[in-house]
Amino acid sequence: MFDTVLVANRGEIAVRVIRTLRAMGVRSVAVFSDADADARHVREADTAVRIGPPSAAESYLSVDRLLDAATRTGAQAVHPGYGFLAENAGFAAACEEAGLVFIGPPAPAISLMGDKIRAKETVRAAGVPVVPGSSGSGLGDEELAASAREIGMPVLLKPSAGGGGKGMRLVRAESALMEEIAAARREARASFGDDTLLVERWIDRPRHIEIQVLADGHGNVVHLGERECSLQRRHQKIIEEAPSVLLDEATRAAMGEAAVQAARSCGYRGAGTVEFIVPGTDPSQYYFMEMNTRLQVEHPVTELVTGLDLVEWQLRVAAGEPLGFAQDDITLTGHAVEARICAEDPSRGFLPSGGTVLRLREPSGDGVRTDSGLTEGTEVGSLYDPMLSKVIAYGPDRATALRRLRAALADTVTLGVPTNAGFLRRLLAHPAVVSGEMDTGLVEREAPSLVPEGVPDEVYEAAAAARAEALAPRPGGWTDPFSVPNGWRMGGRPAPLAFPLRVPGHDPVTRAAHPDAARRVGEHAISVELHGVTHTFHRAGSWLGRDGDCWQVLDHDPVEASLSGAAHAGADTLAAPMPGTVTVVKVAVGDAVAAGQSLLVVEAMKMEHVISAPHAGTVTELDVVAGSTVAMDQVLAVVLPDDAGTEGDGAGTAGGEGEAR
Template identity: 45%
Template sequence: MTTGISEGALFDTVLIANRGEIACRIIATCRRLGIRTVAVYSDADRNARHVRLADEAVHIGPSAARESYLRADKLLDAARRTGAQAIHPGYGFLSENAAFAQACADAGVVFIGPKPSSIQAMGDKREAKALMQAAGVPVTPGYHGDNQDSAFLQQQADEIRYPVLIKASAGGGGKGMRLVEKSEDFAPALLSCQREAESSFGDARVLIERYIVRPRHVEMQVFGDSHGNVVHLFERDCSVQRRHQKVLEEAPAPELSDAQREAMAQAAVAAARAVDYIGAGTIEFIVGEGGDFHFMEMNTRLQVEHPVTELVTGIDLVEWQLRAAAGQALPLRQDQIHHRGHAIEARLYAEDALKGFLPSTGTLQVMQFPEASAHVRIDTGVEQGDAISPWYDPMIAKLIVWDEDRPRALQRLRQTIDAVRVVGVTTNAVFLGRLARQADFSAARLDTGLVAREIDTLLAPLPEADDAAWMLAALGFWAQSQSAKDDATSNPSPSVRGAGVRVASPWTIADGWRLDTHAARFIELSANGQTRRVAVRQEHDGLRIGFDGEAASPVSFQWRAPTLTAALDGVRRNVDVLVQGSQVVLYRGEDRFVFEHVDPLHRHAGAEAHAGAVIAPMPGRIVELLAPVGTPITKGTPLLVMEAMKMEHTLQAPHDGVVKAFLAKQGDLVADGAVLVDFVDGDAEDAT
């Protein structure tokens, strides 16, 4: 990226006190600048991508973040042992911890971020609001005081008027935040918010704010240096959120007037100056329907969505962080900073959107993205073969696109999402693809309630596979197996064509050939409770395919894994078919169909083993048991709350019935697949 900066003395060695894609991102910039990098890792990250990329790596403890990535003493010891002159905290973990920044200073190690006093001032949302008011920055009406008595907070919320937001004072990233629509819902929401805030930040204090109806979330990227310079790098729109966590982000923010942008930019610079800010920071605003804006919070660190700013400005924000931390002046004046085009970022997570966005763990058996280009950037902390563990945020990658204007950037986003190929964990790619095509988002009618309003459409069941999908999946499975047999006989060929696999000897073809009859391969697939048997038959005039018991149709095809090009019933289709174990995944445009290959030699009744039970969808800790034992309840009734991947998840009754027994108690750590609730059909008498 072009920055226009002159070369100057930088650090020789930087320790990265983080993991995942942000650690990999920092390593890439340091490598370009000739800076040696030191990674740190926990037990779960022993073979992680950031560890493989760094020049050196230091083990800092067990998998739990509180015993590794949140241990300042271990991070500083790693810096001392490796001779690191500076520590880059990335985002999350200790990136906004004033005590850690001070500990770095006391140890003679540069903290690549703002001064401890700046973090302290903005880290407590209540104090930050008062500071911003004094600086003339508009703030949202609410209660930001010290009194944390639950009855008093209820009274304040009632006086502010509903809807209100309960927000963790030390929070960020949507954690420890609850929207409350009416007074009777306040007490349980407060308890849950405090519990999550204590778990995530070690601080259960909250503040109460009026919820701005149909708000937009617009943030300004700011940068300061130790020479008194503060600039902004324009705004980003982060309105598309789910449960207050960003899903899509873009720069610049659409549908803002030049006057609004300028007023917001000046307020952001004033906010940064008020705390003598150094390094990268983000001033987040809530924008009302009338265009009025209010200070929400300041993130005193780099943001997850920083790539969209980089793509529209051509500035490497990590490089600017390194230079500011080294004492250099900002590379450019405000009048030298310009933006061009439009960029959008989508966060690809390992989570099952159609099952309440439950995180998904497992091995990335297949992970394929479009190639990087001037228009597409993929930031990721994992590679094919890596595991998504239950210990940390389940982000797989950030998909970032750029083009000359928003419509073209949006089209590139859709194409990029459609091209994602991940097998081994469930992802939110379908959800992202639908969101990128949603009418209001496409028309830039943005507000933070968009996802909630459209959730039924965005989470509609996947389309049922049509006949063509079943046959293409079976054909792809057949072609894959033929290629595997070809490889096994040491006669590899670059492709499989409709006439069959070309090999040196007919005796090496494991195709079920029989004398005086045509060979057939029967492939049984299941999906959505339906099972169908497809016959692939090799005849003298070519290949035929059809459902068992029905007339077969001729098919010509070409297979270059994973792409299958097939002409079936006069229609030529290009699809991708991925086969991993017994799973067959067909990608056709924006549609994805997941089939299971049914092996007749491996049928079993294991699916009945836990009939009637509620199973843990991931490893986690039981927070609270909610449902009564022995009393009839309806489908959807909350049964228990479990904490996993730093978030609380409520498990609900799968159907009408009765809780016979809870098989885990509050505070228990449970494994993925553990039986948590003995839940039965019927009434209370059936449960005895």
């Protein structure tokens, strides 16, 4: 076994790998950019090395700096985690050339399975069924469009060089093909440095089932059962579970054997995942989609139902050990479900969020596990992936696991950074999820009903009560009676204190509260009673949280708001929907634009968001260029409407639909 391993990643996955290294008595080396100098993975490693500025290209994606860090710390092996360079064949080869063991598959296997076109051809030759689609590499736009028309709409455009939903485009109308191909190429080029695309038949209401495989260097390959990953948004998984309620034993065995053959076909070694698309109406008709040549985000659910530590077995296989078990030794016991906690705001269309974690409480207890890279004080910016942590629940059966996960999400607190925890809790209570009747389009269809409209009244009541409570005199010592905010007035009953409040993205309100309307619950919580019901909130600064949801409730100054909004107001203004970077500017001042025309693209946390014209008109102001860093709600441009008075619906400030990249 290795003495020292460098973890070439960050966040929750680095913390996860370090945990197993510590348990095995292996020294861990963390790497960090300037943005992560005080991150949790840096604190928990045995030693840490700075590898560059915040930009991933100059730090976590710099092969030379990673190899230098390994050499300087005496590491014998490198664990790539997932994301960044985990599926980069060049990095795997560079590690080998530097005399380091890459804890993952051989570079040729990464290269083969990383090219979706070659991968499909290879596994097809091994007898694995594949999704009907285009054939051949390097197809031009017209050739891709011709293949799409031959397959028949709808089709799915996919980058050949990468996965994770980045750059994928579902196209339902032939008229949109060329525009979507151009967009998919741009996103693929930005994400993977390669804009090669393929096109596949879209299967309506499919299930996404993946098989975990383990292979050693002695010819042994086994599968560890399946994971159901059908609950997705924008082609990215948000809930995963093991096993799947869809499969019977015969189908599980057949799919598992197909996954083993796929792994053998590329000379695989280590932990990997073979992904299948499965028609929900006929699970026996499964099709190979791709192979992820790395550890998966959702690996904990497999660990919980098999009792195996997948990171440990990655290390053992990389060190040359054979697998200590055969296929017949693998049993699936109980049920596990995982939820991905991401920095995104469901109330703003799931746009990426950010900020400082002011108050953190992560669930634990019987049957609950949290994999996290967070600490209080963590700065969540727009440079890296939005996933912050994972909450996983295990039980003897699916109903117990779901119940435990819902409770764990309600107990999750990340004040200062809006997340999707509350949304996921409500999703897990949806009847279709509870019954197991899911498909990959379920979340998109049901999301509007799972995002509450507006801000609950009790949030404002709690904020007003907290302000009144903060102004009330503390017991002991003399208090100036004229400074007591009790609403006293001559000749009348005390007047309630009124507080103008606002939650970003919502209209301001005024709420009245008496100093005794709130009850402090410890240092970080407050309770209020509304209509006979007591509501308890976590609190930190201007933030309140409950059941996985959180709100920032600010003091509202009408004069200040009027002055700050005087220069730019109304539907003519295009504002940044999220903090990020402007990657594309398609217009200039003076240009005439049509309603709905794409004007700019803002990128954050691997998501591309198109900003479109709210109405036909003329660009009279353009405040950014490609490469500009922007804050949420920062003004980007102004489009004055045509004299004809064609009005939009205000979509300019919200932009077009964001796409995961």
